[in-house]
Amino acid sequence: MKPYMYKGLIRAIGALLTALALYSLLGFLILPGIALRVANQQLANYATTPAKIQRIELNPFSLEVTLWGLNIGEPGKEQVGFERLYANLQLDSLWTKALHLSDIELEKSKTEVLFGKDGKLNLIGLFKLPASEPTPVDPDAKPFPLRIDRIKLVDGSLHFKDARPSEAIEFLYDKLDFELKNLSTLPEDSANMTLVAIGPNGGQIDWTGNFSLIPLASEGKLKITDGKMKAFWPYVRDAVPLDLESGVVSLSTDYKLNLSKQTELLLNNVAVSIAPFAIKAPDGRPLARLERLDISETTVDLAKQQVVVGKIRSHKLETWAALEADGQLDWQKLFASQPSKPAAKANAEPPSTPAAADSPKPEPATPGKPWQVLLNDVQLRDYKVHLADRKAQPAVELELSPLNLDLQKFDSLNGSPFLLKLDTGVGKQGKLTADGEVNLAPVSARLNVQTKDIDLRVAQSYISPFIRLELRSGMLGSDLAVNLKSTDPLALSVTGRAQVDQLHTLDTLKTRDFLKWQQLVVEGLNYQHGDSLSIDKINLLQPYARFMINDDRTTNIDDLLIPQPADAGAKPAAAKPTASKDKPLGIHIGGIAINDGSANFADFSLTPNFATAIQQLNGSIGTIDSRQAKPASVDIKGKVDRYAPVTIKGAVNPFDPMASLDIATSFKRVELTTLTPYSGKFAGYRIRKGRLNLDLHYVIVKGQLKAENKVVVEQLQLGEKVDSPDAVSLPLKLAIALLKDVDGKISIELPVSGDLNNPQFSVMPIVWQTLRNLIVKAAAAPFKLIGGLVAGGGSQDLGTVAFAPGSSELNKDAEAALVKLSQALKERPALRLEIEGTAAKSSDGPLLAEQRLEREYQYNYYKMLQRRGDKVPAKANLLEVPDSEKGPLLEGIYRTRLKVQPPAEWKDLGKEERTAKMREQVIQFWSSSEVLLRELGQERASSIKDYLVDKGQLADDRVYFIDAQLGEAEKDGKVVTPLHLDAE
Numbered sequence: 008m009k010p011y012m013y014k015g016l017i018r019a020i021g022a023l024l025t026a027l028a029l030y031s032l033l034g035f036l037i038l039p040g041i042a043l044r045v046a047n048q049q050l051a052n053y054a055t056t057p058a059k060i061q062r063i064e065l066n067p068f069s070l071e072v073t074l075w076g077l078n079i080g081e082p083g084k085e086q087v088g089f090e091r092l093y094a095n096l097q098l099d100s101l102w103t104k105a106l107h108l109s110d111i112e113l114e115k116s117k118t119e120v121l122f123g124k125d126g127k128l129n130l131i132g133l134f135k136l137p138a139s140e141p142t143p144v145d146p147d148a149k150p151f152p153l154r155i156d157r158i159k160l161v162d163g164s165l166h167f168k169d170a171r172p173s174e175a176i177e178f179l180y181d182k183l184d185f186e187l188k189n190l191s192t193l194p195e196d197s198a199n200m201t202l203v204a205i206g207p208n209g210g211q212i213d214w215t216g217n218f219s220l221i222p223l224a225s226e227g228k229l230k231i232t233d234g235k236m237k238a239f240w241p242y243v244r245d246a247v248p249l250d251l252e253s254g255v256v257s258l259s260t261d262y263k264l265n266l267s268k269q270t271e272l273l274l275n276n277v278a279v280s281i282a283p284f285a286i287k288a289p290d291g292r293p294l295a296r297l298e299r300l301d302i303s304e305t306t307v308d309l310a311k312q313q314v315v316v317g318k319i320r321s322h323k324l325e326t327w328a329a330l331e332a333d334g335q336l337d338w339q340k341l342f343a344s345q346p347s348k349p350a351a352k353a354n355a356e357p358p359s360t361p362a363a364a365d366s367p368k369p370e371p372a373t374p375g376k377p378w379q380v381l382l383n384d385v386q387l388r389d390y391k392v393h394l395a396d397r398k399a400q401p402a403v404e405l406e407l408s409p410l411n412l413d414l415q416k417f418d419s420l421n422g423s424p425f426l427l428k429l430d431t432g433v434g435k436q437g438k439l440t441a442d443g444e445v446n447l448a449p450v451s452a453r454l455n456v457q458t459k460d461i462d463l464r465v466a467q468s469y470i471s472p473f474i475r476l477e478l479r480s481g482m483l484g485s486d487l488a489v490n491l492k493s494t495d496p497l498a499l500s501v502t503g504r505a506q507v508d509q510l511h512t513l514d515t516l517k518t519r520d521f522l523k524w525q526q527l528v529v530e531g532l533n534y535q536h537g538d539s540l541s542i543d544k545i546n547l548l549q550p551y552a553r554f555m556i557n558d559d560r561t562t563n564i565d566d567l568l569i570p571q572p573a574d575a576g577a578k579p580a581a582a583k584p585t586a587s588k589d590k591p592l593g594i595h596i597g598g599i600a601i602n603d604g605s606a607n608f609a610d611f612s613l614t615p616n617f618a619t620a621i622q623q624l625n626g627s628i629g630t631i632d633s634r635q636a637k638p639a640s641v642d643i644k645g646k647v648d649r650y651a652p653v654t655i656k657g658a659v660n661p662f663d664p665m666a667s668l669d670i671a672t673s674f675k676r677v678e679l680t681t682l683t684p685y686s687g688k689f690a691g692y693r694i695r696k697g698r699l700n701l702d703l704h705y706v707i708v709k710g711q712l713k714a715e716n717k718v719v720v721e722q723l724q725l726g727e728k729v730d731s732p733d734a735v736s737l738p739l740k741l742a743i744a745l746l747k748d749v750d751g752k753i754s755i756e757l758p759v760s761g762d763l764n765n766p767q768f769s770v771m772p773i774v775w776q777t778l779r780n781l782i783v784k785a786a787a788a789p790f791k792l793i794g795g796l797v798a799g800g801g802s803q804d805l806g807t808v809a810f811a812p813g814s815s816e817l818n819k820d821a822e823a824a825l826v827k828l829s830q831a832l833k834e835r836p837a838l839r840l841e842i843e844g845t846a847a848k849s850s851d852g853p854l855l856a857e858q859r860l861e862r863e864y865q866y867n868y869y870k871m872l873q874r875r876g877d878k879v880p881a882k883a884n885l886l887e888v889p890d891s892e893k894g895p896l897l898e899g900i901y902r903t904r905l906k907v908q909p910p911a912e913w914k915d916l917g918k919e920e921r922t923a924k925m926r927e928q929v930i931q932f933w934s935s936s937e938v939l940l941r942e943l944g945q946e947r948a949s950s951i952k953d954y955l956v957d958k959g960q961l962a963d964d965r966v967y968f969i970d971a972q973l974g975e976a977e978k979d980g981k982v983v984t985p986l987h988l989d990a991e
Contacts, residue, residue: 047059153190256280272308314381377420427452473568520553619647722752829960857930
């Protein structure tokens with residue numbers, strides 16, 4: 008090598024070493040010092056709080072830059088800072104035309120994100136930057152070319168606090184590790200990233216995926232483990248007044264984000280788990296407690312506005328809901344009480360990142376397009392729902408537990424029907440299940456609903472305002488198919504069966520049973536809303552009812568009903584809308600079966616009170632149809648007071664009984680002693696003994712009534728008399744004896760007919776008047792009544808016997824009448840006959856006087872013959888007195904019987920004329936003799952009794968004499984002896 012060349016090389020090397028030394032000095036010492044000073048000066052100029060970098064290191068050969076100890080904020084209250092920031096610039100940045108950094112490392116960074124009460128963000132107030140002219144956006148501008156091989160954050164921390172809510176939100180992640188590989192602003196480049204954030208109080212965030220800036224897109228997986236809901240709950244609390252007691256949430260999802268054209272966000276494999284969770288109202292009462300909620304296999308598509316939830320599993324939610332006294336739900340009032348929040352201030356919004364500012368703006372969703380939520384499989388298990396109705400008095404509480412609910416294929420946009428299955432307990436022992444399909448738009452449903460042992464006592468508070476009735480027990484069971492076709496108009500059908508077991512109601516005024524049954528079964532139920540209600544059969548097992556009449560003639564039903572206040576808002580009659588032209592609901596009942604029924608009837612308007620019982624009611628009622636004129640058959644049997652049979656048989660149309668009714672009712676062997684209160688009140692006598700047989704047959708055809716009432720009373724005996732102001736004045740004892748036959752029976756027929764369309768027509772007054780008339784007629788003309796009891800008696804009045812003047816001999820007609828009378832009296836053994844012997848002065852007097860004078864002749868002539876010593880017969884009335892002897896005998900009779908002397912003027916009269924005068928006076932004297940007339944009346948009564956006893960074979964103890972009387976003769980001169988009847 009030539010010397011000059013060597014010297015040149017030496018100089019070159021020396022220059023190179025000098026340059027290298029200067030470069031090293033500049034890079035290692037001068038530039039870091041200058042940069043540190045400039046940086047701190049800028050921080051001092053623009054920072055609003057103490058800010059400083061501790062040290063800057065630069066390796067000019069490896070192009071590595073390290074910043075140490077950045078702190079922004081008051082000492083001990085630093086808001087932003089890090090311990091070390093490392094960056095490594097690559098030389099290929101010179102020829103690749105892109106800034107290339109191989110590594111960026113940030114160690115122990117610290118960031119305070121604080122929102123004040125006024126909404127200001129602390130990070131915005133850290134620097135005071137000078138205003139700058141806005142730079143117009145160049146749509147064709149390209150982002151600064153940048154490539155970073157790796158960005159790593161080690162042991163970072165993030166402290167977040169938001170004082171804007173009513174309760175400040177604060178959380179800390181004190182272990183924050185982040186790594187991003189291959190970040191680039193070049194098209195189609197993407198970076199891989201990993202984020203792990205852990206807080207001191209639990210809760211971890213794991214985020215892995217890739218990220219590209221051009222276009223702005225990301226794909227990866229996000230996972231939140233054991234996140235404490237209390238950290239963000241004040242945001243919820245200010246929106247809805249719900250206090251969080253506990254809540255832990257875990258979430259994981261795969262995501263895809265692309266902002267190249269519009270905001271496209273797709274979440275896949277979303278899984279959310281909340282366990283446990285509990286909220287309460289501000290006043291401390293619990294609202295909901297949840298043991299666990301798991302949501303899995305879920306997808307959220309922002310572009311499609313669709314959420315597809317694959318599975319929801321939830322266990323043991325307990326919640327409370329109540330209807331308050333003012334008619335509002337407590338949840339509704341709770342949300343309504345929340346005050347509205349003013350809109351957030353503009354400066355409270357966090358600033359947009361440069362990347363976000365440069366990225367395409369997300370396009371809003373299509374106006375009016377609803378989100379679609381699909382729930383494929385939902386299972387809720389062991390729920391407990393506490394329901395309360397405080398509007399009712401007393402308040403009603405009902406618990407649904409355990410409640411299990413399954414939903415499948417639910418579509419909020421009603422793409423297809425979803426499947427619903429509900430299984431819950433109701434109260435202590437009730438059960439409710441429902442399963443089927445439900446549609447939302449239009450609303451429709453097909454459900455099978457089953458209930459078992461639903462306690463009907465829950466309805467007590469709802470019936471108490473209307474009726475004084477205590478619902479002691481009642482269990483509802485059903486198996487129904489519900490088909491809801493639409494809600495506007497309502498199209499609903501319900502089919503199946505239902506039953507109510509152990510119904511027992513109590514009259515709370517008298518504390519007595521009112522209505523009850525062992526079981527009511529409705530079979531073949533078919534209800535078509537607005538059209539018809541059809542029931543194949545109703546079975547009643549051991550039904551019971553009590554009906555009472557009070558002392559003021561009201562009933563126990565009247566007592567139970569609670570008067571309701573008039574509706575103040577009711578329209579006047581003139582303002583009422585016209586009646587609907589819709590056809591009435593058609594009701595069809597295939598049949599009603601009554602098994603072992605009973606009833607009690609009491610009448611407290613009577614003294615003494617009346618009560619009776621009906622047991623062993625069995626029978627059936629046939630088909631009832633409101634749209635057919637055909638009446639329903641009725642066939643029911645029972646017993647009154649256990650032993651007396653009752654039957655009800657016939658046909659009736661309950662919807663129009665005035666058009667067609669044919670009912671026959673029969674009561675057999677009813678003990679009349681139970682009717683003593685009625686007999687005492689209306690008849691004035693107690694009933695000592697007797698039985699009643701009653702046959703009623705009522706026929707109605709087009710409003711025209713034709714009724715037959717047949718009454719048979721056996722062995723009726725009246726008891727003691729009762730002082731009753733309502734008693735009618737009727738000869739009951741006689742009427743009973745007249746009507747009672749030889750077997751001790753009274754048979755009465757009381758027909759009734761009339762027009763039921765006439766409002767003045769009433770059945771019972773007619774029946775009563777007919778019965779009263781019968782008693783009056785029987786007492787007024789008893790012999791005509793009993794005359795009809797014997798063959799040939801007809802309407803002949805057997806109550807009198809006619810005698811020839813002055814005679815007590817019975818003629819043939821009288822004898823025939825007495826034979827009939829004796830036969831009739833044998834048919835009425837309770838009657839006794841009274842004979843009132845009668846004589847008439849006008850008719851019987853002269854003949855009696857003639858007979859008496861003749862007997863006087865015989866008597867005096869008999870004594871005269873005896874004095875002579877002549878032969879005489881055994882009795883004076885056997886003598887025949889010669890006419891020649893009568894004149895002298897008359898002189899003595901005149902003086903002896905009239906006790907006067909013949910008048911003096913008669914001395915001048917001839918013998919015959921004198922005798923005629925005396926005879927006339929004697930006849931006149933005896934014609935007025937009541938003694939003779941009464942003797943004749945008694946003789947006539949004896950003739951009648953003798954004939955009845957001897958010829959009629961009537962017991963003599965049933966025939967009585969009553970004092971003879973003086974009467975008047977008939978026109979033909981005959982004298983009538985009246986007969987009377989009396990009851991024993």
